[in-house]
Amino acid sequence: MGAGGRGDGLARVLFVERDPHLRALEAHFFGEAGYAVEFAADGQAALERARASLPDVVITEILVAKLDGLALCRQLKADEKTRGIAVVVFSILASSARANEAGADAFLMKPLAEQRLLGTVRKLLEKRPAAKIPEQSL
Amino acid sequence: MSIVEVPNEPDTLTRITTGNAQLDAILGGGFPANSINILMGEPGSGKTILAEHLIFANARIAGRPIVYLTTLSEPLEKIVRYLQSFDFFDEDRLATGAIIYESLGADLEANGIAALVPRLEEIIKTRSPRIVVIDSFKAIHDVSPSLPDMRRMLYQLSGLLTAYETTAFLIGEYSDDQVSVFPEFAVADGMVELARKKLGTRDERYLRVLKLRGSNYQEGLHAFRITTDGLDVFPRLTSPVLPLSYPFNEARLSTGIAGLDKMLDGGLWAGGAILLEGESGAGKTTLALQFILEGLQRGEPGLYVNFQENPIQLARTIQSLGIDLEDAKRKGLHFLYASPVELQIDSILVTLFRTIEEQKVKRVAVDAIGDLVGAATDLTRLYNYLYALVQHFVVRRIASVMTLETGPGRGPMIGPVSVQSDVIVRLQLERHGNTTRRTLQVVKARGTNHDLDVKDLRITSSGIEVT
Numbered sequence: 001m002g003a004g005g006r007g008d009g010l011a012r013v014l015f016v017e018r019d020p021h022l023r024a025l026e027a028h029f030f031g032e033a034g035y036a037v038e039f040a041a042d043g044q045a046a047l048e049r050a051r052a053s054l055p056d057v058v059i060t061e062i063l064v065a066k067l068d069g070l071a072l073c074r075q076l077k078a079d080e081k082t083r084g085i086a087v088v089v090f091s092i093l094a095s096s097a098r099a100n101e102a103g104a105d106a107f108l109m110k111p112l113a114e115q116r117l118l119g120t121v122r123k124l125l126e127k128r129p130a131a132k133i134p135e136q137s138l
Numbered sequence: 139m140s141i142v143e144v145p146n147e148p149d150t151l152t153r154i155t156t157g158n159a160q161l162d163a164i165l166g167g168g169f170p171a172n173s174i175n176i177l178m179g180e181p182g183s184g185k186t187i188l189a190e191h192l193i194f195a196n197a198r199i200a201g202r203p204i205v206y207l208t209t210l211s212e213p214l215e216k217i218v219r220y221l222q223s224f225d226f227f228d229e230d231r232l233a234t235g236a237i238i239y240e241s242l243g244a245d246l247e248a249n250g251i252a253a254l255v256p257r258l259e260e261i262i263k264t265r266s267p268r269i270v271v272i273d274s275f276k277a278i279h280d281v282s283p284s285l286p287d288m289r290r291m292l293y294q295l296s297g298l299l300t301a302y303e304t305t306a307f308l309i310g311e312y313s314d315d316q317v318s319v320f321p322e323f324a325v326a327d328g329m330v331e332l333a334r335k336k337l338g339t340r341d342e343r344y345l346r347v348l349k350l351r352g353s354n355y356q357e358g359l360h361a362f363r364i365t366t367d368g369l370d371v372f373p374r375l376t377s378p379v380l381p382l383s384y385p386f387n388e389a390r391l392s393t394g395i396a397g398l399d400k401m402l403d404g405g406l407w408a409g410g411a412i413l414l415e416g417e418s419g420a421g422k423t424t425l426a427l428q429f430i431l432e433g434l435q436r437g438e439p440g441l442y443v444n445f446q447e448n449p450i451q452l453a454r455t456i457q458s459l460g461i462d463l464e465d466a467k468r469k470g471l472h473f474l475y476a477s478p479v480e481l482q483i484d485s486i487l488v489t490l491f492r493t494i495e496e497q498k499v500k501r502v503a504v505d506a507i508g509d510l511v512g513a514a515t516d517l518t519r520l521y522n523y524l525y526a527l528v529q530h531f532v533v534r535r536i537a538s539v540m541t542l543e544t545g546p547g548r549g550p551m552i553g554p555v556s557v558q559s560d561v562i563v564r565l566q567l568e569r570h571g572n573t574t575r576r577t578l579q580v581v582k583a584r585g586t587n588h589d590l591d592v593k594d595l596r597i598t599s600s601g602i603e604v605t
Contacts, residue, residue: 020297021300029263111300112303
């Protein structure tokens with residue numbers, strides 16, 4: 001089952017991030033690019049949110065509380081309901097190999113370079129026929 | 139499923155160049171990208187020039203912009219006005235928005251330090267800057283109620299700058315005693331200090347790296363000058379890392395004087411160093427020149443460094459030996475002349491090395507090293523430099539001659555310098571009534587069965603003869 005948008009048609013991104021500065025910047029850049037953005041501060045909250053709202057993309061730091069980003073990724077990919085959600089591991093840790101083992105669809109290192117992150121998300125959404133890619137991110 | 143690993147874009151540099159290759163080398167390649175750095179020094183030390191040269195060296199018309207923020211010291215208009223006198227200034231970089239100058243002064247005056255982080259966040263959101271400069275950051279303390287308030291603001295500021303892919307430079311007129319007190323030093327990844335020392339009627343400028351996380355930087359004081367090109371930096375000379383073994387070459391080089399070669403059992407080892415000591419008029423300059431000219435005949439480019447005779451005087455000396463100066467230059471003769479009034483040892487040595495590397499020099503004459511004593515602010519530093527210099531010559535197999543004028547009032551250089559020299563040749567003027575005789579003696583010659591006798595030295599129209 002793939003991830004699906006809401007009635008408004010905006011592609012939805014769930015960020016799993018504690019850093020308030022990053023959250024503010026991510027909200028701004030992805031909002032400007034036409035995405036619907038939501039946040040979770042820890043992995044457990046993110047898992048519950050993802051199961052409930054089925055975002056198109058989850059972008060997660062590895063180092064988050066309660067359920068780390070890699071464990072979150074594994075759980076999302078193990079569940080038929082959430083398997084279709086694209087997962088980007090966006091971390092301060094140089095852990096692309098571990099992200100790959102966890103089933104992540106992409107890996108980027110921090111700090112935030114908005115064009116790089118937006119470009120990655122766009123590429124992942126292009127692989128999902130049901131996803132609506134915002135025009136502003138073109 | 140194979141993972142998409144997004145590589146760093148070409149725009150994401152590992153290092154940020156300063157625009158000056160020597161300073162980049164001191165920093166281990168430049169400032170680390172995505173770091174927070176402090177450039178500190180008293181007014182007029184050159185820190186703003188360093189920052190401006192850096193931003194122009196990194197500005198790209200089609201890339202993410204560089205944002206230069208002024209605060210509460212110099213007005214923005216003044217900074218931009220004087221910037222235009224530098225050769226690195228490029229109006230296109232401003233006109234196209236590759237470099238953006240903005241003032242935070244009004245915001246800071248109206249709202250104090252609370253204005254800084256929101257304003258910077260807005261700049262990041264709207265400009266996506268690759269580099270941010272804040273000048274003067276120290277001046278912001280003037281609108282801070284207290285150091286704890288400043289510390290809280292800096293916590294937020296460093297969090298914001300760390301979250302985003304940008305490299306920051308905070309410029310300030312900090313003094314050494316403020317480094318352990320002001321909170322910006324705790325969050326900085328790099329700290330570079332620029333200073334100047336008064337030496338007689340001139341200033342000598344130095345910079346040093348106090349801290350640079352994740353970098354193999356060169357410690358110590360590095361001299362520099364301010365020119366229309368920005369900073370001209372002279373990295374402190376250090377001893378080379380000697381290879382564990384380097385080939386020991388049995389071949390000896392001719393000094394250009396047959397009698398002296400005979401005294402030295404064939405000549406000087408490649409990479410060997412001769413110290414020529416003697417009073418004024420004894421023949422040191424002529425002998426040093428002949429050593430260089432001999433090398434030219436053998437296809438070995440030579441460098442003659444001197445602080446006493448200006449180029450015209452030197453040309454006459456060379457021509458008096460029957461040498462065509464232009465022909466000698468074509469064969470690889472290079473000169474480095476520095477006026478003793480304006481000597482800065484660091485700049486001389488860096489220029490010397492540049493010339494050696496660029497021209498593949500194999501013989502060097504330094505005439506006279508005693509002149510460097512007068513220009514040195516620190517004799518220990520000078521001796522260390524001379525030691526390192528000789529070691530560099532050894533590793534590069536460059537044969538060298540250094541002259542040292544002896545006699546009343548000429549200073550205690552003999553000890554440290556003679557220890558480093560492989561060969562010591564003493565030239566003397568012996569006076570008997572109305573006659574004066576020049577003599578030469580080999581006082582020391584490492585690893586050589588040398589002639590200890592005092593020989594006659596004559597200066598003829600074709601050079602020195604030793605009999």
